[in-house]
Amino acid sequence: xxxxxxxxxxxxxxxxxxxxxxxxxxxxxxxxxxxxxxxxxxxxxxxxxxxxxxxxxxxxxxxxxxxxxxxxxxxxxxxxxxxxxxxxxxxxxxxxxxxxxxxxxxxxxxxxxxxxxxxxxxxxxxxxxxxxxxxxxxxxxxxxxxxxxxxxxxxxxxxxxxxxxxxxxxxxxxxxxxxxxxxxxxxxxxxxxxxxxxxxxxxxxxxxxxxxxxxxxxxxxxxxxxxxxxxxxxxxxxxxxxxxxxxxxxxxxxxxxxxxxxxxxxxxxxxxxxxxxxxxxxxxxxxxxxxxxxxxxxxxxxxxxxxxxxxxxxxxxxxxxxxxxxxxxxxxxxxxxxxxxxxxxxx
Amino acid sequence: xxxxxxxxxxxxxxxxxxxxxxxxxxxxxxxxxxxxxxxxxxxxxxxxxxxxxxxxxxxxxxxxxxxxxxxxxxxxxxxxxxxxxxxxxxxxxxxxxxxxxxxxxxxxxxxxxxxxxxxxxxxxxxxxxxxxxxxxxxxxxxxxxxxxxxxxxxxxxxxxxxxxxxxxxxxxxxxxxxxxxxxxxxxxxxxxxxxxxxxxxxxxxxxxxxxxxxxxxxxxxxxxxxxxxxxxxxxxxxxxxxxxxxxxxxxxxxxxxxxxxxxxxxxxxxxxxxxxxxxxxxxxxxxxxxxxxxxxxxxxxxxxxxxxxxxxxxxxxxxxxxxxxxxxxxxxxxxxxxxxxxxxxx
Numbered sequence: 001x002x003x004x005x006x007x008x009x010x011x012x013x014x015x016x017x018x019x020x021x022x023x024x025x026x027x028x029x030x031x032x033x034x035x036x037x038x039x040x041x042x043x044x045x046x047x048x049x050x051x052x053x054x055x056x057x058x059x060x061x062x063x064x065x066x067x068x069x070x071x072x073x074x075x076x077x078x079x080x081x082x083x084x085x086x087x088x089x090x091x092x093x094x095x096x097x098x099x100x101x102x103x104x105x106x107x108x109x110x111x112x113x114x115x116x117x118x119x120x121x122x123x124x125x126x127x128x129x130x131x132x133x134x135x136x137x138x139x140x141x142x143x144x145x146x147x148x149x150x151x152x153x154x155x156x157x158x159x160x161x162x163x164x165x166x167x168x169x170x171x172x173x174x175x176x177x178x179x180x181x182x183x184x185x186x187x188x189x190x191x192x193x194x195x196x197x198x199x200x201x202x203x204x205x206x207x208x209x210x211x212x213x214x215x216x217x218x219x220x221x222x223x224x225x226x227x228x229x230x231x232x233x234x235x236x237x238x239x240x241x242x243x244x245x246x247x248x249x250x251x252x253x254x255x256x257x258x259x260x261x262x263x264x265x266x267x268x269x270x271x272x273x274x275x276x277x278x279x280x281x282x283x284x285x286x287x288x289x290x291x292x293x294x295x296x297x298x299x300x301x302x303x304x305x306x307x308x309x310x311x312x313x314x315x316x317x318x319x320x321x322x323x324x325x326x327x328x329x330x331x332x333x334x335x336x337x338x339x340x341x342x343x344x345x346x347x
Numbered sequence: 348x349x350x351x352x353x354x355x356x357x358x359x360x361x362x363x364x365x366x367x368x369x370x371x372x373x374x375x376x377x378x379x380x381x382x383x384x385x386x387x388x389x390x391x392x393x394x395x396x397x398x399x400x401x402x403x404x405x406x407x408x409x410x411x412x413x414x415x416x417x418x419x420x421x422x423x424x425x426x427x428x429x430x431x432x433x434x435x436x437x438x439x440x441x442x443x444x445x446x447x448x449x450x451x452x453x454x455x456x457x458x459x460x461x462x463x464x465x466x467x468x469x470x471x472x473x474x475x476x477x478x479x480x481x482x483x484x485x486x487x488x489x490x491x492x493x494x495x496x497x498x499x500x501x502x503x504x505x506x507x508x509x510x511x512x513x514x515x516x517x518x519x520x521x522x523x524x525x526x527x528x529x530x531x532x533x534x535x536x537x538x539x540x541x542x543x544x545x546x547x548x549x550x551x552x553x554x555x556x557x558x559x560x561x562x563x564x565x566x567x568x569x570x571x572x573x574x575x576x577x578x579x580x581x582x583x584x585x586x587x588x589x590x591x592x593x594x595x596x597x598x599x600x601x602x603x604x605x606x607x608x609x610x611x612x613x614x615x616x617x618x619x620x621x622x623x624x625x626x627x628x629x630x631x632x633x634x635x636x637x638x639x640x641x642x643x644x645x646x647x648x649x650x651x652x653x654x655x656x657x658x659x660x661x662x663x664x665x666x667x668x669x670x671x672x673x674x675x676x677x678x679x680x681x682x683x684x685x686x687x688x689x690x691x692x693x
Binding site: 107152166168169170171172173174175176177179180182183184186189190193194196197198272273321322324325327328329331332333335336339340 | 498539
């Protein structure tokens with residue numbers, strides 16, 4: 001886990017030949033098309049099935065029929081899934097590039113734990129009961145832990161091992177706190193056990209408007225980091241020789257990842273594997289160039305998240321399986337398959 | 348290090364290399380664990396001075412003290428010592444086999460697997476303590492088996508083992524979260540206490556199976572540890588030196604899984620002992636290699652001390668020992684990072 005990416009993943013940041021670029025651009029369009037289909041499915045499928053005509057009516061000719069109300073409700077859920085999915089995918093891709101660890105994820109760096117600890121604090125000690133209230137706590141918890149991991153793990157020359165150790169240490173300490181609170185306070189336990197599985201079901205328009213500014217900022221920042229992160233992938237010395245500002249790139253990457261994960265986690269709870277899986281899969285067909293990995297990750301991660309949400313609604317009718325559980329059950333085996341497929345030297 | 352190695356030779360040609368520092372550390376840790384145990388026996392609503400505890404243990408106490416010591420507190424302390432020792436040794440084995448300091452049972456998901464087994468018993472039925480322990484044992488063993496099978500590919504390589512473990516752990520964690528949302532709040536509260544790891548209410552029923560298992564496993568592990576030390580040089584070198592790498596690895600992994608699973612069945616997944624005990628032991632002995640015996644003693648000492656802290660530190664509110672090990676372990680790792688950073692290492 002704590003290894004540098006293999007040489008063939010680091011090399012090649014030169015412009016790809018035109019045909020290859022065309023293929024990648026076409027692939028991106030294809031990905032967008034898939035995303036649109038999954039988003040439509042997410043609106044149409046649920047406890048009440050809607051036809052495409054009803055979906056169309058609800059989206060564009062809303063006249064307040066029962067179908068339109070259902071569409072409006074599922075729309076906010078779908079939009080949140082789109083935003084959170086893209087955020088997790090981008091954050092995962094940035095973290096993996098930053099730590100040069102193809103299997104890094106927000107959980108490993110303690111960001112989920114930070115958000116969780118802040119939420120339980122909000123519920124227990126500040127009496128916050130609504131999602132729109134603890135969004136802010138979760139966000140600042142994630143940001144604080146991100147900063148702390150950054151300070152402890154790497155302000156002077158981050159290495160993958162240091163970052164991972166710092167993240168693990170902070171997570172462990174915070175989970176101890178979390179469990180102590182849940183043991184002493186049954187009300188906190190009652191709420192936390194639903195929040196910690198990760199779900200889109202409580203999405204509302206106000207959730208979306210609250211996390212949107214953070215997600216947009218983080219997205220822009222992440223996309224802007226593609227070039228400097230590409231340079232850093234060639235190794236610190238080469239990157240320095242090429243004129244890259246290592247510390248600034250690292251700090252901004254950590255900031256982008258924290259903002260994205262913090263906001264997504266605040267809104268949906270900790271969702272594992274999306275940020276880990278999608279960039280990993282994407283890299284297998286785009287190659288190591290982050291200018292392609294980031295857009296692909298931003299489009300395909302919501303496909304995974306929304307797809308998992310739809311599956312969760314289908315398999316457990318009439319209730320539902322929370323999306324965080326579905327992504328873990330789907331993502332786990334794929335992750336293990338990927339680990340098995342890699343050659344020993346690459347692990 | 349060179350000056351502290353002594354070779355002990357017998358006339359028959361057997362020889363044993365002893366690291367004086369490591370031996371000292373082991374002895375000191377054993378003393379520390381026993382002292383902490385005596386203090387812990389003396390601690391509670393009815394405090395008993397250490398001298399009386401020793402006298403009672405020797406069979407010369409008054410009847411009241413004998414009941415409290417032998418029936419109530421001694422088994423709890425013994426369970427603590429055995430669980431800590433099993434976790435320390437199990438953690439050291441896993442870290443050596445995976446060649447990764449983060450390759451502890453917590454990270455690999457054995458604790459999560461055991462938790463899943465226990466949760467199924469707690470949530471779906473409302474099982475007794477022994478049924479919960481059995482569920483945890485089955486869950487832990489099944490998870491260990493799954494990790495080994497999934498990581499197997501012409502041998503089980505270290506990093507693949509850790510990564511497969513992380514994958515399995517994530518799946519099982521999700522299942523656990525789901526089971527918690529399905530349970531009613533009373534079961535959920537009971538499950539969370541179990542999931543944290545606690546020594547509360549442990550008696551002789553838990554001592555005997557643990558004792559029997561460790562009595563078999565610890566010697567087995569120590570006899571086979573020679574190969575483990577060579578395996579740190581890499582599989583190819585070890586093969587060349589005559590170590591049957593895969594056999595040793597399988598044997599030691601089975602032992603490590605059994606140790607961890609039985610400890611978890613007795614006390615719940617007490618976090619961080621398996622991760623930190625080997626690291627602490629290694630820092631004390633300053634010797635490379637698996638440090639199995641020092642890790643075992645360190646685990647036992649750590650857990651008993653943590654249990655004492657959990658009874659004393661929070662006033663009337665008694666928290667399970669897992670909370671203490673979690674917080675202490677996290678703080679320890681933070682301190683480690685800060686000091687390493689200051690010293691410019693890592």
